[in-house]
Each structure stands twice: as structure tokens, then as C-alpha cells.
Amino acid sequence: MDVAAPALILRRRPEAGRLARLFDNKTFLICACLTPAIGLLVVFLAYPLGLGVWLAFTDTQIGGGGEYVGIENFVSLAHDPVFLKTVFQTIFYTAVATAGKFALGLWLALLLNHALPFSSIIRAIILLPWIVPTVLSAIAFWWIYDPQFSIISYVLVDRLHLLAHNIDFLGTPWHARFSLIAANIWRGIPFVAISLLAGLQTISPSLYEAAMLDGASPWQRFRFVTAPMLMPILAVVLTFSVLFTFSDFQLVYAITRGGPFDTTQLMATLAFQRGIPGGQLGEGAAIAVAMIPFLVASTLFSYFALSRRKWQQGEANE
Amino acid sequence: MNIITRRNTLALGAGALAAAALPGAGYSAIPVANVEPPKMEIEKGATLRVLRPTKFVDPDETIWRQSTDKFVKATGVPVRVDFIGWEDLRPQTAVAARTGAGPDIVVGWPDDPHLYTDKILDLSELADYLGRKYGGWYFLAEKYAQKWGTKTWIAIPMGGSSGPCVYRESWVKAAGFDKIPNDLEQFLKLCQALQKINHPVGFALGNAVGDANAYCNWLLWAHGGYMVDDDGKVTLNRKQTIDALKYAKEMYPTMISGTLGWGDPSNNKAFIAGDISLTSNGVSIYYALKNDPKMAEVAADTNHAHMPAGLVGKPPESALILNAMVFKHTKFPNAAQQYLRFMMEQEQYEPWLTGCIGYWAQPLKAYAQAAVWTSDPKIAVYKDSCANEFWNGYKGPITAASGAATADYVNVHMFAAVASGSATPEDAAAEAEKRAQRYYKS
Numbered sequence: 001m002d003v004a005a006p007a008l009i010l011r012r013r014p015e016a017g018r019l020a021r022l023f024d025n026k027t028f029l030i031c032a033c034l035t036p037a038i039g040l041l042v043v044f045l046a047y048p049l050g051l052g053v054w055l056a057f058t059d060t061q062i063g064g065g066g067e068y069v070g071i072e073n074f075v076s077l078a079h080d081p082v083f084l085k086t087v088f089q090t091i092f093y094t095a096v097a098t099a100g101k102f103a104l105g106l107w108l109a110l111l112l113n114h115a116l117p118f119s120s121i122i123r124a125i126i127l128l129p130w131i132v133p134t135v136l137s138a139i140a141f142w143w144i145y146d147p148q149f150s151i152i153s154y155v156l157v158d159r160l161h162l163l164a165h166n167i168d169f170l171g172t173p174w175h176a177r178f179s180l181i182a183a184n185i186w187r188g189i190p191f192v193a194i195s196l197l198a199g200l201q202t203i204s205p206s207l208y209e210a211a212m213l214d215g216a217s218p219w220q221r222f223r224f225v226t227a228p229m230l231m232p233i234l235a236v237v238l239t240f241s242v243l244f245t246f247s248d249f250q251l252v253y254a255i256t257r258g259g260p261f262d263t264t265q266l267m268a269t270l271a272f273q274r275g276i277p278g279g280q281l282g283e284g285a286a287i288a289v290a291m292i293p294f295l296v297a298s299t300l301f302s303y304f305a306l307s308r309r310k311w312q313q314g315e316a317n318e
Numbered sequence: 319m320n321i322i323t324r325r326n327t328l329a330l331g332a333g334a335l336a337a338a339a340l341p342g343a344g345y346s347a348i349p350v351a352n353v354e355p356p357k358m359e360i361e362k363g364a365t366l367r368v369l370r371p372t373k374f375v376d377p378d379e380t381i382w383r384q385s386t387d388k389f390v391k392a393t394g395v396p397v398r399v400d401f402i403g404w405e406d407l408r409p410q411t412a413v414a415a416r417t418g419a420g421p422d423i424v425v426g427w428p429d430d431p432h433l434y435t436d437k438i439l440d441l442s443e444l445a446d447y448l449g450r451k452y453g454g455w456y457f458l459a460e461k462y463a464q465k466w467g468t469k470t471w472i473a474i475p476m477g478g479s480s481g482p483c484v485y486r487e488s489w490v491k492a493a494g495f496d497k498i499p500n501d502l503e504q505f506l507k508l509c510q511a512l513q514k515i516n517h518p519v520g521f522a523l524g525n526a527v528g529d530a531n532a533y534c535n536w537l538l539w540a541h542g543g544y545m546v547d548d549d550g551k552v553t554l555n556r557k558q559t560i561d562a563l564k565y566a567k568e569m570y571p572t573m574i575s576g577t578l579g580w581g582d583p584s585n586n587k588a589f590i591a592g593d594i595s596l597t598s599n600g601v602s603i604y605y606a607l608k609n610d611p612k613m614a615e616v617a618a619d620t621n622h623a624h625m626p627a628g629l630v631g632k633p634p635e636s637a638l639i640l641n642a643m644v645f646k647h648t649k650f651p652n653a654a655q656q657y658l659r660f661m662m663e664q665e666q667y668e669p670w671l672t673g674c675i676g677y678w679a680q681p682l683k684a685y686a687q688a689a690v691w692t693s694d695p696k697i698a699v700y701k702d703s704c705a706n707e708f709w710n711g712y713k714g715p716i717t718a719a720s721g722a723a724t725a726d727y728v729n730v731h732m733f734a735a736v737a738s739g740s741a742t743p744e745d746a747a748a749e750a751e752k753r754a755q756r757y758y759k760s
Contacts, residue, residue: 062415063412063433278721
């Protein structure tokens with residue numbers, strides 16, 4: 001019996017079917033489990049991306065086919081003052097808006113990290129700007145910035161009599177750029193603040209206690225305990241924030257459409273304007289592809305920053 | 319199969335008969351010629367999907383849907399009509415054209431059929447029938463519906479919306495003018511006088527597809543300028559353009575502040591609020607005023623006129639043509655054309671035209687007799703929208719290039735840059751010429 005039992009089991013196993021055996025095969029199982037995910041990625045990510053890159057090297061128009069033209073689109077864009085202006089504006093927009101979001105977001109996170117009454121309700125409220133669909137908040141800002149019906153102008157001119165004329169938020173290039181940046185910052189703060197707050201809460205209170213025993217001032221505590229401990233999450237949040245801001249579309253499209261005379265145009269909005277309403281699919285795709293190097297650079301930054309794990313221990317890098 | 323086809327044909331016949339009885343009741347003044355409709359037998363089991371831009375005024379949609387229901391009842395062909403946002407129509411048309419699936423009919427924008435010439439049906443037979451029956455097509459309708467340089471109809475124009483001058487009568491009077499002058503110098507004086515009495519004018523100079531292009535095209539055309547010549551050669555860097563730019567620079571201080579950031583709805587809002595005295599727009603401003611009892615006084619004080627003809631002797635305005643096309647990928651080309659015919663026939667078209675109170679003016683001359691144009695003399699200026707003899711990219715061919723240059727705001731930016739003082743007229747014209755040449759390269 002003792003001998004027969006394993007033999008029986010051994011015999012019964014193949015009877016359980018080839019399918020079962022197949023699923024016992026590790027390689028097959030890995031492939032089977034990955035296929036749906038890879039399929040989705042290929043269909044919805046790799047294919048559109050590949051098609052977009054391919055279109056960038058063609059002269060495709062919206063109505064018909066196109067032919068491979070090499071880097072002609074990029075050469076033509078390099079000589080296009082509108083495109084060059086747009087690249088500058090996109091970088092400027094991303095840099096200033098990200099700096100603003102981080103300064104205010106970190107400040108907010110530090111405030112929220114203190115034991116406040118109703119802290120969870122306050123945190124929920126703070127998330128609101130991020131939850132509201134971008135287009136809705138964009139339309140709200142569109143009204144706030146309206147040359148005639150702006151609530152800000154109304155208060156300053158008609159109620160407080162501090163100004164003689166309405167503020168022209170969107171009618172001059174620099175006003176328009178900073179108005180859009182302000183809207184983007186307002187929208188982006190919650191994401192930064194809540195992420196950094198999560199990071200702050202992982203810092204052990206004992207570190208602060210030890211620092212306090214050593215007589216560290218609040219600034220020193222921030223500089224030597226909080227900042228280094230927060231670095232890893234800061235790097236991730238920064239990368240995401242840069243990616244979101246760089247590829248922003250909705251705010252600009254809903255508020256200025258890129259006007260006045262393309263001074264608030266971002267690469268994403270210009271790609272759309274030329275590709276779809278303008279019908280020059282190839283050129284629109286080329287503008288979108290021109291965004292890729294910038295996005296890859298910021299992703300690489302995050303990758304290398306993240307690989308410096310020692311930050312987490314608060315030690316210096318070697 | 320035969321039975322169904324015959325029944326459909328009979329139903330159509332019955333519908334036509336019933337419809338033919340109506341004018342006998344004497345409710346319409348449309349002169350209709352007796353023309354045999356084209357013989358297009360509706361395919362068995364046909365269904366149609368129609369895409370068109372969303373309404374600007376409510377009756378546009380309600381009457382359109384009623385007429386469609388009538389078509390469904392008369393023919394048994396189910397029709398689904400989707401009203402979609404103006405901005406979304408272009409991409410959706412593109413998807414339909416590229417994938418060869420989706421809607422059978424797209425009632426799209428003026429340039430669209432010219433982008434898809436090899437993907438849409440030749441509608442010459444239908445256009446010929448409608449033209450003969452209803453007194454012929456207007457200039458702009460024909461221009462936008464025929465494939466460039468041919469007599470082939472690739473679209474059926476269904477309406478045109480132009481942007482003449484909308485103004486407050488009492489303020490123009492207070493500024494010392496009885497009507498909108500037809501002369502450019504006088505018009506500038508009027509705007510300056512309006513500004514002096516604290517009723518500035520306002521024309522969009524931001525990235526506003528409709529209004530900014532209308533204003534800047536007017537400036538260019540009224541001075542005898544044009545973006546391209548008949549052969550498609552860019553002709554922006556010329557004296558006429560410089561004159562227009564200098565004029566625009568003088569116009570700018572007469573405007574309310576912020577027009578460089580204006581979008582399409584901005585002048586509507588500012589006019590209705592009484593912040594501006596004069597602008598250029600479709601009938602939507604007047605329609606909104608007229609339908610709001612609280613605004614009755616303002617509506618009574620609002621009137622329309624053509625923008626000054628300047629140096630060209632005819633209104634330098636274009637019109638947004640509602641251009642219907644049938645894709646070759648449709649399985650029911652006859653049903654699709656019958657639907658378009660049905661919608662353009664007087665029994666359906668006249669109520670729709672009337673309901674839109676001039677928002678979409680008729681492309682067929684006979685409809686100029688519709689009661690809507692005499693019901694309110696203030697909208698009479700919109701009547702001949704489709705008779706305008708200017709188009710986007712005038713005088714050049716209507717192609718992908720003209721559409722691209724318009725979408726890229728080449729002309730608008732030229733004027734906006736000079737008006738705001740950030741470029742001299744000479745520099746702006748030279749730069750705009752280069753930008754236009756990027757599109758008109760071959």
C-alpha cells in the first residue's frame with residue numbers, strides 16, 4: 001500500500017488533463033498571465049505611439065494618405081518661429097508652474113502634517129481642485145480671467161475702487177502666460193501636497209525628537225531631517241508633475257486657445273491645432289513627437305534619482 | 319424584396335404628394351419649378367447615421383429632428399442624427415473618412431468636402447435637381463460645394479452663417495451717424511466717436527475661429543488684399559495688406575480692452591451686457607436679446623448692417639457654409655441622397671429656415687422669398703449670406719492648404735500683432751507671408 005499510493009497518484013495526475021499540466025508549466029503560466037496586459041498595452045499604447053511616430057515622418061493630411069518624407073517635418077518646424085516660440089513657452093510654463101506647485105504644495109503639506117482639528121476633512125477639501133474635471137475648472141478660470149466680467153476686476157474696480165480699469169488677464173502675452181500658470185498651479189497643488197504629506201508621515205517622530213534633544217532649530221530640523229527623508233518621494237512627485245504640466249492641453253485650450261497670437265500656445269495644443277483643425281496630421285504628429293525627448297529626460301531624471309536609495313536613510317550619496 | 323422596395327417607393331411618392339398639397343394651401347411664397355426628382359430607389363433595409371454640428375439656436379435642432387422623423391415615417395428608413403460640438407466635428411469626420419466606417423452623411427464645415435474629395439460621393443445629380451427646382455444656387459454655396467476647378471458637386475450646402483455688423487442704433491446716432499458707413503475712413507471715424515462717448519466697439523483678435531477670422535478677413539479684403547491669388551501663390555506681403563494693417567492699428571484704440579484675448583463667445587457676452595456698441599457676428603446676439611423679455615429694450619435698439627465694403631464694392635464678408643457630404647463607404651447611397659433631398663425640399667427646409675430666424679441663410683435662391691426674411695426687417699442683412707463672394711483663402715483654391723492657414727490663424731495673428739504694437743505692419747506682413755507659404759508650398 002505504501003508503495004502503491006504514490007504510484008496511483010502518479011498515474012492519476014496525467015489523467016487530470018493536459019491543460020492542468022500545461023498550467024503547471026511556469027513559462028506558459030507567465031506568458032498566459034502577461035498576455036492580456038501586453039495585449040492592452042500594445043493595442044492602446046504601443047500602436048498609437050508607433051503610429052504617431054510614423055506619421056511624424058510622413059506628410060499625411062487628414063483627408064488622405066501620405067508619403068514618407070524623412071525628417072522634413074522636423075526641419076520645417078526648426079525654421080518655424082511659431083514652433084520655436086511654443087517650445088520656449090512650454091518649457092517656461094512647465095518650469096514656473098512646477099516650481100510654484102512645489103513651493104506651495106510643500107508648504108501646505110507641512111501645515112497639514114501638524115495635528116489639526118478635522119484634519120481628514122481638511123485634507124479631503126484640499127483634494128477638490130484636483131478632483132474637479134480640468135475642463136470645468138478651466139471654464140471657471142475662463143470666467144475669472146474674462147476681460148469684461150472677471151470677478152477679480154469687478155472686486156478691484158467696482159467694489160474697492162483700487163483700479164481704474166479692468167485687468168486684461170488674457171489680452172497681453174505675459175499676462176496671459178502667468179494667468180494660465182496660476183490656473184495650472186491651483187490645479188496641481190493638491191497632488192503635490194497630498195503626496196508629500198504621505199511622505200512626511202512616514203518620517204519617524206523619533207528622528208525629530210533626537211534632533212530636538214541635540215538642540216536643532218526648526219529650520220535645521222527641516223533642512224537635515226525632513227528634506228533628506230522626503231527626497232525620494234519628492235523625486236517621484238516632481239517627475240509626475242513635470243510630465244503632467246509639460247503635456248498640459250485642456251487649460252490652455254479652454255481658456256485661450258493659444259492666443260493672443262500664439263503666445264500661450266503649448267506643444268500639445270499646437271500639435272492639435274495643426275494636426276486636426278489644420279488637417280496637417282504629419283506636422284501635428286511631428287510636434288507631438290518633439291515632446292518625447294523632454295518627457296524621456298524627465299523620466300530618466302526620476303529613475304536615477306530613485307536609484308539613489310541611500311537618500312532614504314538620510315545619508316550622503318557616495 | 320420587391321415588395322419592400324415598392325412600398326418604400328410608394329411611401330416616398332405618397333409623402334411627396336402630401337407635401338405637394340401643402341403649398342396649395344397658400345402658406346408659402348417660395349417659387350418652385352416643376353422638376354422631376356432624381357430617380358434614386360432607396361435600398362432595401364437601409365439605415366442612416368447623420369452627423370451634424372450642434373445647434374446654436376434651439377429650433378435648429380428641434381425642427382431638424384421633426385423633419386427627420388417625417389422622413390423616417392415616409393420611407394421607413396431609420397435615421398439617427400447626432401448633434402456634436404463644433405470643435406469635435408472635424409476630428410469625427412476625419413475618423414469616418416480614414417476608417418471608412420461610421421456616419422453615412424456628415425453635415426460638416428465648408429472646407430471639409432475638399433479634404434475628402436476621393437472619399438465622398440459625387441452629388442451633382444441631386445445638386446442639379448435642387449438648383450433647377452429652387453431658382454439656382456448662390457455664389458458661395460456653389461464655390462464651396464464644387465470640387466475646385468470642376469463642375470462636380472461633392473457636397474450639398476444646407477445653410478450659411480455670415481458675420482455682418484451688429485450695432486446699437488441709439489449709440490451710433492449719439493456718435494453722429496445715421497447708419498453704418500460704407501466707407502472705411504467714415505467707419506473708423508464712427509468707431510472713434512463711439513469710443514469717445516464711452517461706448518467702445520469690440521472685434522475679436524484672439525484665437526477665435528469664427529469671429530477673429532471674420533474681422534481680420536474683412537480688414538484684408540476691404541482694402542483690396544487677399545492671401546493668395548487665383549493660382550494659389552501667396553500674396554500677403556503687398557501694399558494693400560500694409561494699408562489694412564495700418565487701418566487695424568487705428569481701429570484698435572477704439573475697442574474695449576481685452577479683445578486680443580477674446581474667444582468666439584466674448585463679443586456676444588460683451589454686446590449683450592452693453593459693454594460694446596458694435597461688433598461683427600451671426601444672428602445669435604440678436605436672437606438671444608429678442609428671446610429674453612428683460613432685454614426687450616436692447617433688442618429694439620440693436621440692428622444689423624453689412625460691414626463697410628471699402629475698396630471692393632461688395633460686402634467683404636464670407637459665410638460659414640453648412641456643407642453636407644455623403645461618404646463612399648455608405649451602403650445606402652440612394653437613401654442618403656434621398657434624405658438630403660428631403661431635408662432641402664420646401665416642406666422641410668422652409669420651416670427650418672424660419673425657425674433659425676436667419677442663423678442659417680439659404681443656399682438656394684428661391685428660399686429668399688421665405689417669410690422669415692420679411693418677418694423681422696432687422697435680420698434682412700443675413701438673407702444674402704450665401705451670395706457673398708469671399709471665402710477663406712480668397713482668391714485661391716479651396717484646399718487643405720487654405721483650411722490649414724485658417725486653422726493656424728495666419729491672418730488673425732498678423733493683424734493681432736500689429737494692433738497690439740508688437741510688430742510693425744511691414745514685419746507682420748512679411749512674417750505672415752512666410753507662414754502662409756509653409757502651407758501653400760506646391
